[in-house]
Amino acid sequence: MKVIADLCVVPLGVGVSVSEYVAACEKVLKEAGLKIQLHAYGTNIEGEWDQVFAAIQRCHEVVHRMGAPRISTTLKFGTRTDRDQTLDEKVKSVEKRLAK
Numbered sequence: 001m002k003v004i005a006d007l008c009v010v011p012l013g014v015g016v017s018v019s020e021y022v023a024a025c026e027k028v029l030k031e032a033g034l035k036i037q038l039h040a041y042g043t044n045i046e047g048e049w050d051q052v053f054a055a056i057q058r059c060h061e062v063v064h065r066m067g068a069p070r071i072s073t074t075l076k077f078g079t080r081t082d083r084d085q086t087l088d089e090k091v092k093s094v095e096k097r098l099a100k
Contacts, residue, residue: 009022
């Protein structure tokens with residue numbers, strides 16, 4: 001099953017800047033072969049259910065290994081059964097309406 005997810009991984013106890021940890025998680029997602037779009041407060045992910053959730057688990061493992069004693073993660077995700085939908089299609093649909 002395909003899923004589109006919005007992931008925000010926040011390491012706790014590592015100081016104010018977390019970009020190093022975000023970059024490590026982005027690398028994990030890319031290595032998993034997932035379609036991703038980084039944004040200011042997280043990452044949109046598109047892929048097969050098992051691959052997406054395995055990569056999210058790997059993000060946690062990597063960030064903990066980097067020294068983060070705690071991680072707070074926000075995850076929103078959705079699936080469709082009526083048709084396949086991509087991240088790009090979702091954005092273009094709204095942009096099309098805005099252009100009217």
